[in-house]
Every structure is written in C-alpha cells, then in structure tokens.
Amino acid sequence: MPGVRYERKSKAISPLDVQMAIKMSRTPSAKAREIEWRDTECAGLTLRITKTDAAWLIRRRDRTIKIGRCAEVPLPTARYIAHRTREAAKRGRDLKVFVETLVKLRSHGFSGHKSYDDSLEWETADEIADDNSELGRRRLRGETHSVWTWRQLTEQFLSEKLPDLKEKYRDRYARYLRLPEFALLNDRPVAEVTAADLEVVRDRMLAAYRPSTVHRAVRQGREMLTWAWSYHAAKAGLDQVQHAWWERWSVKYKWKVRHHTPKIEEIARTMVIADMFTHLSDNEHETYPGTIGALWAAGLTAQRTGSLLALRPDRLFAPEKKAKLPGWKIANWTAEEMKGGKDGGRPHALPVPPEALKVLERYYKASGGTSEWMFSGRKSNERITQSALNLLMYRLQGRVFDHRGKNKPDRPGKPGPKAAKKAKVRVDLFAYYGIRPWTLHDIRRTLGEFLDDKRLGGAASAILGHKLPRDDMPERERMAPVTEIHYNSSQRIALKAEGMALWSQALLAACEKERKALTRKPRPPALPRQSGR
Structure with missing residues (x-):
C-alpha cells in the first residue's frame, strides 16, 4: 500500500501472536495500526496487521507476494510456503503462480502438527510455475493449470467414459459418481484424498442406500481413480503415487443369485x-x-x-x-x-x-x-x-x-x-x-x-x-x-x-x-x- 508507513518488528511469531493479530484486525476498539511482524524463524515471512485484516506476506527485495489471510492459512502452512518459495526462486520459477498454486494445494486437510517438509505438493506447484514444463505451457496458453479436485476428476472421467457406454445407460452410470455423499470430497484435490476419507464416504452411503448401490458407486470410484493414475497422473496430482492404494476401498456385498421360476x-x-x-x-x-x-x-x-x-x-x-x-x-x-x-x-x-x-x-x-x-x-x-x-x-x-x-x-x-x-x-x-x-x-x-x-x-x-x-x-x-x-x-x-x-x-x-x-x-x-x- 503506497504511502502507508508500517510499524515493523522482528520476532519469532507464535500461534498466540497469530490469534492476537486476527483479534486486533477484527476489533474496532483495539484501534489497530498498520503493523508488520517479521518472522525470525522463517526468512521473508511477514505478518501484516491492518484495521480490516491480518495476512501473511513473503517479502523479497524485488517484490512482495501475498500468501493469504491468517484466519485461513495456519502458521505452519505459511512457513512451509515461504520456505518452498525461496527454493523456487533459485530455480527461476514464477513465484506468484507458485505461491497461488501451493496455497490451493495446502488449503485442504492440513494439520498444524505436520512438518512442512513431509509433503510433495510443492513439486506440482513447481511444475506449474515452470514455463518450460507441460503444465507450465498449459498455463501460458490460458488452460486450467491447477491439479484436479475430486469434482473435476469426476467430470473429466465421465466426459471420456460416457461416450463409450450405451446412451440409455449413461445417466445411470453418472448418477453413482454424483451421489450427494461425494460432496465431502468434491472440493478436495485428488492428491489429498486418503483411504480414511473414502471410508467415511462409503459408510455414509451405506446409511442411505442399499448395499448394491454402494457397491456400484465404490467400484466406479476405484475405476475412476485408476483411470486418472494411468492416463492423467500429473493433472490429478497422482504422479508420485507408487501403487493403487484405493483398490482397498471396498464394501461387503454378495450378489444374490435368483432361482425363482414362477409357474x-x-x-x-x-x-x-x-x-x-x-x-x-x-x-x-x-x-x-x-x-x-x-x-x-x-x-x-x-x-x-x-x-x-x-x-x-x-x-x-x-x-x-x-x-x-x-x-x-x-x-x-x-x-x-x-x-x-x-x-x-x-x-x-x-x-x-x-x-x-x-x-x-x-x-x-x-x-x-x-x-x-x-x-x-x-x-x-x-x-x-x-x-x-x-x-x-x-x-x-x-x-x-x-x-x-x-x-x-x-x-x-x-x-x-x-x-x-x-x-x-x-x-x-x-x-x-x-x-x-x-x-x-x-x-x-x-x-x-x-x-x-x-x-x-x-x-x-x-x-x-x-x-x-x-x-x-x-x-x-x-x-x-x-x-x-x-x-x-x-x-x-x-x-x-x-x-x-x-x-x-x-x-x-x-x-x-x-x-x-x-x-x-x-x-x-x-x-x-x-x-x-
């Protein structure tokens, strides 16, 4: 913000500091000034407090990049992103694209107790921010460059699968993959979906439908994930997956063999x-x-x-x-x-x-x-x-x-x-x-x-x-x-x-x-x- 003089201070930012910063930005009586706290635990990471918001920034000599609001991005995530951004800068990546992508990938299911060095989302963000990579070239052409969410995977899979099915069967096939219980996963990047997530969806479906319906939905879900892994691993964020762990996703179901022969x-x-x-x-x-x-x-x-x-x-x-x-x-x-x-x-x-x-x-x-x-x-x-x-x-x-x-x-x-x-x-x-x-x-x-x-x-x-x-x-x-x-x-x-x-x-x-x-x-x-x- 040009013309604004911030009160700057360097300190090892703690979770308590983050809570206080959010409170200061939301409480009119606090009369919050424009303040910036520079994190001594992570070079370049800055917490900016204004009268309307508290946000994370990455300050560099040549530019400042906004990570996101403190209320939405936990402290460990902000440090992780700042840490990876320094490395991406050495490789000549587009830092704005890198940060935006990494924020999207880390915004779902991140645990504050998880070390910020033990995940691989940065590799996908790095490839998207690289103008010479396949995903980078797609970004420059104006194509969608973020990895698929579960909803996007579903639509991509169905767009290729349905034309191969008989017309009268297409709506029924698509209905199983669009059951309301999948809403839990729809906005999650595919790479972040876990076996525990799939079990929750399965159990919710079992409470709402007959086992035959759940069996069909689970079977088609496995088929969809295998398709993504086999043909679109990078787009789905599954390029680092070594084995099809989702094949364990199943439901107890026994086909009923009918022997009725009415007279x-x-x-x-x-x-x-x-x-x-x-x-x-x-x-x-x-x-x-x-x-x-x-x-x-x-x-x-x-x-x-x-x-x-x-x-x-x-x-x-x-x-x-x-x-x-x-x-x-x-x-x-x-x-x-x-x-x-x-x-x-x-x-x-x-x-x-x-x-x-x-x-x-x-x-x-x-x-x-x-x-x-x-x-x-x-x-x-x-x-x-x-x-x-x-x-x-x-x-x-x-x-x-x-x-x-x-x-x-x-x-x-x-x-x-x-x-x-x-x-x-x-x-x-x-x-x-x-x-x-x-x-x-x-x-x-x-x-x-x-x-x-x-x-x-x-x-x-x-x-x-x-x-x-x-x-x-x-x-x-x-x-x-x-x-x-x-x-x-x-x-x-x-x-x-x-x-x-x-x-x-x-x-x-x-x-x-x-x-x-x-x-x-x-x-x-x-x-x-x-x-x-």
Whole structure:
C-alpha cells in the first residue's frame, strides 16, 4: 500500500501472536495500526496487521507476494510456503503462480502438527510455475493449470467414459459418481484424498442406500481413480503415487443369485389381478393402461424390460410372405436398444402371434392410441419407465416405499443414523391369491424351461436374445437398417415363431382360466372400488 508507513518488528511469531493479530484486525476498539511482524524463524515471512485484516506476506527485495489471510492459512502452512518459495526462486520459477498454486494445494486437510517438509505438493506447484514444463505451457496458453479436485476428476472421467457406454445407460452410470455423499470430497484435490476419507464416504452411503448401490458407486470410484493414475497422473496430482492404494476401498456385498421360476399359472394370475385391480389405494392414482400393457407384454414376449419398453408401434413389421405367418408382426430392436455384454448389443427381431398382438393393441388404445411409444404413461409423449413397471409389481405385493424416508448419515452433534420410515402397508394381492414372489426377469427362466420341455431349447435362446456358441454376427448384419433386421438369416424367425406360438397360447389360455377362477373368489378386503375399464 503506497504511502502507508508500517510499524515493523522482528520476532519469532507464535500461534498466540497469530490469534492476537486476527483479534486486533477484527476489533474496532483495539484501534489497530498498520503493523508488520517479521518472522525470525522463517526468512521473508511477514505478518501484516491492518484495521480490516491480518495476512501473511513473503517479502523479497524485488517484490512482495501475498500468501493469504491468517484466519485461513495456519502458521505452519505459511512457513512451509515461504520456505518452498525461496527454493523456487533459485530455480527461476514464477513465484506468484507458485505461491497461488501451493496455497490451493495446502488449503485442504492440513494439520498444524505436520512438518512442512513431509509433503510433495510443492513439486506440482513447481511444475506449474515452470514455463518450460507441460503444465507450465498449459498455463501460458490460458488452460486450467491447477491439479484436479475430486469434482473435476469426476467430470473429466465421465466426459471420456460416457461416450463409450450405451446412451440409455449413461445417466445411470453418472448418477453413482454424483451421489450427494461425494460432496465431502468434491472440493478436495485428488492428491489429498486418503483411504480414511473414502471410508467415511462409503459408510455414509451405506446409511442411505442399499448395499448394491454402494457397491456400484465404490467400484466406479476405484475405476475412476485408476483411470486418472494411468492416463492423467500429473493433472490429478497422482504422479508420485507408487501403487493403487484405493483398490482397498471396498464394501461387503454378495450378489444374490435368483432361482425363482414362477409357474405359468402364477404369471397369468399376476397379469389378471393387475388388470382387475388398477386402483390399489384411495391416496394413489389408478395404474395407467400403458403400465398394465407393459406387464402383459413382458409376460407374452419374455423380453428384458429395458428393451421392451423402448418398443414403438412403427417398429412392428409384417413378415415376408414366404415366412407363412399370416396375422403376425415382427418387433424389431437395434443393437443399441438391446442389452450388450463385452461384445456390445445385437439387433433383435421377435415374431409376435396375432393373439398376443390383440392384447398389445388393446392396451395401446386404452392409453390413447396416439403415442409414438407402445407403452405410454400419463403423458402420451413419454414411455413407461422400468421403475414404474417394477413399482407395479411391488404394489401388487403390498410394498410401496416412501423414498423420502431413507436413512440419513450423522450430523455434527446429532448422532444417528436416523431410522428409515417403514414402508407403507397395502393389501398383498400375491399372498391373497397364492402367488409366490417373483420378478419380471424370472419370466425368461420360465419360458426357457417351458420350451426345453417341448424340445425347443434353441427357440428359447433365440427368443430371449442369448448369444449362442459360434454365433458371431457379421458387422453388416449388426448395422443393418431396422426395417431389414427381421429379414436377416441370423434372426431365425421361423424357429422363434414356433416357440412364440406355443408360449403365447399356453400363457393366454392360463390367463382365461385364472380370470374365471378369480371372479368366483371373494374380493380382497380393504381395497377401494374399481372404476373399471
């Protein structure tokens, strides 16, 4: 500050002196003058006190560089920075850039009891302040020159990872790395994140989500750190890391192997009660026709719900005349719409019998008959989601969860975690009608066993879209236009049609039988009146 005369004094600055300086700058009655204390323990380090602030400076013969406010930069950190700045000056570094970078790197998680010589942040700051280094050249070009924080690492990783994933899976993948519990790390430089930090994040997630969700988030977090270490070590501040210590970051989780194979009668009974009881609570809307139609379609086609719900009316094509399938239509999905393994998705065509088509068309008309999607919800321009279809299955079993009641992690001074709210109780129609619990994916297992008994195991694999041994699809067929998919010889239309005819006939016959039986059984108690459709 030109024209200002400071009262200067040299002394071994102590933590008590720092507290007093901060108090003097904040207390009007103290009538603080412009004072500078030069630290005799660290050459060049100066504490300046004014009427509005107390700050650390590095005084050199040619220039003065501000480190930061005393309230934000502890005394050991200020000495560390001054010490490293003297060394950087001997190497001809840009001292202003060096100090600014080192302050950012040391501002998180620094312990006042830690020796200021036992960390390596200065090496990163030194490289950034070196005009001839890669990071220095990036700084001169105006590019971001500081090392990544956890938030920046997440965004950089996702920008490279997501384009390699299927479009429908990208949002779900990104969601796990953006869970609110990662906010603890978002502003921390990656180099300062410790195993203890990762454990805290994991434990907070375990208090808020199911183990399967935490397992996915932790696995993707490890993948992200390994990517940074392998390809962007300097940018992430991991260039001095000798081993992937984060691989120890894990969560106890055991995959649940499902062995449910519902009987055809149980699948049919579920489809019928979903159609009969659309109003399950006075406080909830009726189940949309598109959702009921999607449930019936899942039963009749045994397709994965992710692909099934992407079906559109204009993707139902008439088969070739030589196929001799009058009244049938062939549903088509592209490779992108199908589930892919290591080899990616494969286009899929499924012949649908006339009796099954009538069911699909009935529900399509009930939901408005104008949507571009075969299964639409309240808004005709939006298709039913997988979660909506799963929720229907839960509601039929009397399980309706309030997602606002999830466990919350501890808060300072508020021990916990808090107990989750219990699920709302509804009439369990599965139990009332003698249906064992099952999931929509289990239909695929039932169809496979049904056709195996008919000696049509090959048809089952083709219908389900399984890749068979030596079943490598040529790139030409994989990339064929959707209107041509059902003409490809690899689609085995005739074989699929044989299996689909048997399956749909058996299931629809079971539905008729179950409907007659259910109408004779007393109505479940505590259910609201049905408006009927």
